[in-house]
Amino acid sequence: MIDADLLRDLTPQVLGVLVRRGADFAAAEDAVQDALVEAVRRWPDAAPDDAKGWLVTVAWRKFLDAHRAASSRALREIKVSLEPSPGPTEQSDDTLLLLSRCCHPALSPSSAVALTLRAVGGLTTAQIARAFLVPEATMAQRISRAKRTLSGARFEEPGDVRAVLHVLYLIFNEGFTGAVDLSAEAILLTRQLVAAVPDDAEAAGLLALMLLHHARRGARFDDAGAIVVLADQDRSRWDTALIAEGVALLQGALARDALGEYQAQAAIAALHDDAASAEETDWPQILQWYDELVRLAPGNPAVALNRAVAVGHVDGPLAGLRLVEALDAALPRRDAVAAYLHERAGNRERAARLYVVAADAAPSAAERAHLLKQAARLAPR
Template sequence: MFDAHLLRDLTPQVLGVLVRRGADFAAAEDAVQDALVEAVRRWDAAAPDDPKGWLVTVAWRRFLDARRSASARAMREVHVHREPAPGPAEQADDTLLLLSRCCHPALTPASAIALTLRAVGGLTTSQIARAFLVPESTMAQRISRAKRTLAGERFERPGDVRAVLRVLYLMFDQGFMSAAVADERGGTDLAAEAIRLARQLVASVPDDPEAAGLLALMLLHHARRDARTDAAGDLVPLADQDRSRWDTAMIAEGVAVLQGALAHDRLGEYQAQAAIAALHDDAACAEETDWPQILEWYDELVRLDPAHPVVALNRAVAVGHVDGPLAGLRLVEALDPALPRRDAVAAYLHERAGNAAEAARLYARAARSAPSSAEMGHLLRQAARLNRARSGSD
């Protein structure tokens, strides 16, 4: 019996096999799509014993047909008149190979994310365009350019896992910071898709603690997804969120994945970030947050990446909670004024220090450079709240 979910899971595996055998990316994708069409037609009657082997065999034959000649392409239906034998067993997991190809350093981050969603995630161009909030024609051009960039390159072994982790993290961050965009398959969005792909990656490289650290980080953040906005759709900061709406099962899974990663004793940035997220998730309320331990983890992050300005900015918040807001402000003032969210952090610390007027001014200024309309609205409401309080006290 035809199983759409099975086909979706097998598609990137089959595509990975063809790529590993030397097929050009675009041609391999066309061949796999032909095989999927044939599977939909034939599997309603009876699915083969080895669905992946069947798809690999049909897709490879389609690829060879297309490469040999146009006339062979016209005759390709002859080759699948009988159900093909499964062919040589392909037990290797090609997910990492395919992810490596999609995350090639020659591609821009946006193109790498789009190609990953198309080839590994199985999303249509229309679905990806909606997730990025761009016209379908724009996304089609972006994916076509990415394929042309990779044309002719051979990928016989997986590439740098770090590049894959970076693309998955960017994908998750874009989805998490924006409103969920559902597709026809029932609510898939960029953040959820990044988690799904991270699970596949962890299965491909089970001894890589940073891959597990990234998965843990995604889970621990995604567990708060439902509480990040109120009934009106306005952004709710972490300290004010209704923690009863957090997904406790997802938090427990994230903590377990993180503990497994830390057991390797090879600390990396994603593991340290996940540890910070776990401490936030562990607090029953904002007042119970273990800021001293969070600061210790930020110190580890600074040791791992001393030049990262965002880490320094977030560390200033932790210092503000441990050593007082003025100590945090001194750290913020030493950072580049053009650093994103610098004004918002300074406003938060000024408010904690009792400087309401300066905090309101900085919240309003931060809103002008906010990366999203939701964040801009939140910052403007913070400024208005402080101005109303000051007017009422005058």
């Protein structure tokens, strides 16, 4: 029986080869899909020894045939200008090229995320739509618009790795939303990126950050589906293997002496993961890393809000509150952080009121229920 996982792994690689040869993105994807249909038909028992080479050959032929049907003149131009040069080009890793095209600056973040999951992640349009809780037709239109935006563009060289990292970070932050675990998909894609650019410290830092956060996934919700905050999580349910891998990646990245935002965030996550209990958390060192993060990402309000929590633990809740009050009142989760710090300062009634305000703006039903539970716990009886 044909190996579906093998086809999923090979699909972005084959697509990358066609794109590097100069095929239009949408046409290349159509040709690869046609080649996959041929593979299912011709590989009834097992894949050939060089499955990737077979798919590249068939997909390229499908691409040329499509152009032949449209225009013989265009076909001659393609054969002359795009015929692959001699040498081991089929063995090269086109993951970075394909990722950077899907994360092209001309695309909106939402379009880049959708196209990356479709072309590189191998997810179906229906799976992506379910993950983002939108109709399949809506997601199909989004992906089609992204392909049209890239139509006619020639991609010989990879683009900006930083743009790719940002899109992968966005995918990871969508998290687990149902049938598709986007955090796991982001980790898979980031592993591919790290393999393509093994000397990039920030790529390794991002993968470390993802692993260190994903390691806590099993403890984030109780049996009833309610949120369990970090301080209250059962740390025996954390994935120690993922933590160890994340720490090793982070140490290797930091050793390259090219500090970036993702490495700093990973260092903060590692300090939380290293604490045997909430009381043993090394907040002074976490605050130092937040200071580095502010230097690396000046003006980022989310970083400023999280730093206020660290200040609240190191210098006292009132010091943290002063920082929170200086931030934009519309900043997401600002009221929740203020409520937390007021509670630590002993202002229970003020904290309860702020938890209710924060619940009204919560982005999910689970978070809203959690905030209302905190408000009820603190409200005067």
